[in-house]
Amino acid sequence: LAKTTQPISMDSYEGQEVNITCSHNNIATNDYITWYQQFPSQGPRFIIQGYKTKVTNEVASLFIPADRKSSTLSLPRVSLSDTAVYYCLVGRPNSGGGADGLTFGKGTHLIIQP
């Protein structure tokens, strides 16, 4: 079971770029890396997913080095509304059953200040 390690909390300011790094030393060959965002009193919301190198969508970018033992979620020009908890997941449930990749952990609490 791949285990992830993230900082417990981070602070930044509006307009800055924020990078949150997740360590996953035991990532398996078939594992994907997925990031979710959670606001208080809501369920998590998918942000981005990747396997290697770089993935970018309208919300964020995900950087994955060649060894895939870590990944970095990059949020460009954050605003106050980006204050949330961010979770990194590694792996996926396989079609035959198996809950690998369903360990959300405590995530990173990102606080954006004016």
Added chain:
Amino acid sequence: GAGVSQSPSNKVTEKGKDVELRCDPISGHTALYWYRQSLGQGLEFLIYFQGNSAPDKSGLPSDRFSAERTGGSVSTLTIQRTQQEDSAVYLCASSLESASGRGGEQYFGPGTRLTVT
């Protein structure tokens, strides 16, 4: 389109009572997940259904917890003889497992806040 829905949104029950929590996944999603989130904590995986495969129950904390999924759609999580430590938000998610091997993007419902008094 409609997202994942859960009911009730809030449930207060007395210690020792049984409760049932319901999840309606997104139509067509073959995978369904239940999680539990205690105040200030991360999500704790409970159980996972994928198509017609046997569910992965490895996250259920005790035999007081059970879940079923009827017709590959609606799921019910049942907690028998509730205890105060069962108080938490119970979240359901569903995903469209693709054949490409990508991890399924999970869509979460709003959760059911369970309070055991």
